[in-house]
Amino acid sequence: MSEITLLDGGMGQELIHRAGDKPTPLWSTQVMMDKPGLVSEVSQDFLSAGATVATLNSYAIQRDRLVPVGIEDQFDTLHAMALSEAQNAVAAHGSGRLAGSLGPLGASYRPDIHPSADIAVPLYREVAEKFKGKTDLVICETVVSLEHTRCIIEGARAAELPIYCAFSVSDEDGSKLRSGEPIAEAAKIAADLGVVAVLANCSAPEVIPAALAELAKTGLPYGAYANGFTKISDGFLEERPTVDALTLRHDFTPESYADHVMTWVDQGATLVGGCCEVSPAHIAEIAKRLRAAGHTII
Numbered sequence: 001m002s003e004i005t006l007l008d009g010g011m012g013q014e015l016i017h018r019a020g021d022k023p024t025p026l027w028s029t030q031v032m033m034d035k036p037g038l039v040s041e042v043s044q045d046f047l048s049a050g051a052t053v054a055t056l057n058s059y060a061i062q063r064d065r066l067v068p069v070g071i072e073d074q075f076d077t078l079h080a081m082a083l084s085e086a087q088n089a090v091a092a093h094g095s096g097r098l099a100g101s102l103g104p105l106g107a108s109y110r111p112d113i114h115p116s117a118d119i120a121v122p123l124y125r126e127v128a129e130k131f132k133g134k135t136d137l138v139i140c141e142t143v144v145s146l147e148h149t150r151c152i153i154e155g156a157r158a159a160e161l162p163i164y165c166a167f168s169v170s171d172e173d174g175s176k177l178r179s180g181e182p183i184a185e186a187a188k189i190a191a192d193l194g195v196v197a198v199l200a201n202c203s204a205p206e207v208i209p210a211a212l213a214e215l216a217k218t219g220l221p222y223g224a225y226a227n228g229f230t231k232i233s234d235g236f237l238e239e240r241p242t243v244d245a246l247t248l249r250h251d252f253t254p255e256s257y258a259d260h261v262m263t264w265v266d267q268g269a270t271l272v273g274g275c276c277e278v279s280p281a282h283i284a285e286i287a288k289r290l291r292a293a294g295h296t297i298i
Contacts, residue, residue, distance in 0.1 A: 001293065001294040001295045001296065002265065002296070003295070003297075004272060005270060005271045005297075005298055006017060006052050006053070006273060006283065006286065006287060006297045007051060007052075007055065007225055007274070008046035008054060008274070009055050009225075009274035009279055009280065009282055009283050010274055010275050010277050011028055011042060012110070013276045015031040015038060016031065018038060019034070019038065021034070026060060026065060026066075028057050029057070032057055032080075032085065033101075036081070036110075039085035039089075039180075039258055040088040042280075043090075044089045044092050044093055046178065046280050047090070047093040047096050048280070048285035050284055050288075050290075050297060051273065051287075053274075054089050054090050054096045054097070054098055054252070055101050055103050055139065056082045056086045056098065056100050057082045057086070057131060057296075058083075058130070060103055060243075061078045061079055061082060062105055062127065063123060063126075064105055064123070068175060069161065073079040079130040083098075083134055084131065086098050086135075087094030089246075096138065098135040098137075099136065099139050100130070100134075100159065101139055101141055102124060102139065103141050103142060104142050104144065105124070106180065108142050108144075109142070109178050109202075110144070111145035111178055111179035113181070116204050117151050117154075120148075123152050123155070124152050124167070125154075125155040125157075126155075126270065127155070127254040129158045129177070131161060132159045132161070135158075135159070135161060136162075137161050137162045137163070137164060138156045138159045138191065139163075139166055140152045140153060140165045140166060142168045142202045143166060143167045143177075145179035145186075146169070146179050148179075149165065149186045150189060151293070153165060153194075153195060154193070157193075157194075162197075164196065165189070165190040166198075166199040166200065166225070167198070168201055168203050169203045169208075170207065170209045171207060171208075173206070174210030174211035175210045175211065175213075175214055180257060184214040184215070185219070187205065189216040189220075191220055196218055196222040197271055198220050198222050199224055199225065200224040200226075201225045201227075202275040204227070205226040205257065205260040207287075208226055208260065209263065209267060212267050212268070212269055213267075216267075219235050221270050221271060223264065223269040223271030223272050224261075224264050224269055224272060225271055225275045225278070226257075226275060227274075227276040227277055228257070228278060228280070252277060253288075254279075258285040261286050262290075262293065265290070272286065273286075274275060275285075
């Protein structure tokens with residue numbers, strides 16, 4: 001049996017469900033500002049459910065997201081808040097590793113608007129430096145093109161921490177990134193740049209096996225954490241989208257999602273968890289299944 005790292009679930013969606021507020025383009029950043037302590041509460045629930053990694057609520061704390069709403073001057077403060085909330089959760093739970101989340105520039109799933117390397121790398125580097133000496137690892141999340149891969153990992157190196165790189169793939173073909181480029185090529189770039197693990201994230205669970213087959217070829221530890229949306233809709237691919245443009249699938253129960261996750265583990269995945277719409281209940285079911293199958297959660 002395998003040792004499995006169990007990541008947490010979808011922070012942003014869980015925050016919005018609990019807060020009861022209408023989503024904004026700032027996503028979970030706004031909720032963190034309006035309701036201090038809620039992020040820590042969610043992280044504690046994920047850890048109690050069996051997750052061994054608490055991911056910082058830093059995915060959307062990028063300057064290009066803060067400028068349009070006039071709060072760029074809060075960049076440092078927001079990162080400090082995200083770190084504090086995660087630290088408090090781990091302290092309250094008594095265990096857990098901290099992962100700095102490095103989200104995409106521009107918007108999620110939009111390789112067409114990702115800035116050039118001379119702009120992108122310094123912006124990613126600035127965020128990664130916030131994690132240096134404070135988290136256990138960095139997860140580059142929702143990476144959707146080859147250029148995005150190069151830029152975000154180059155920036156993430158500033159943290160001087162182990163780097164996981166998580167790719168978002170087509171909801172029709174898991175062997176391709178959202179850009180249409182091969183995930184195999186992106187994974188090779190990531191491996192050559194020194195990441196310690198490669199994953200697929202924020203994609204339909206049904207296409208994850210095809211992605212894992214390509215990630216496995218790197219020889220690195222690999223895994224996945226999918227989302228619970230029906231698909232990434234056209235409405236979400238517009239300027240400054242909000243998550244209410246996306247629809248939760250009706251079959252996304254903890255049991256059905258755990259079925260998918262266990263097939264990934266059978267395929268060799270050793271890092272699993274959840275993205276958008278994956279709740280503590282989903283993580284608890286995965287933990288139960290992993291233990292029942294004789295795996296050790298680390």
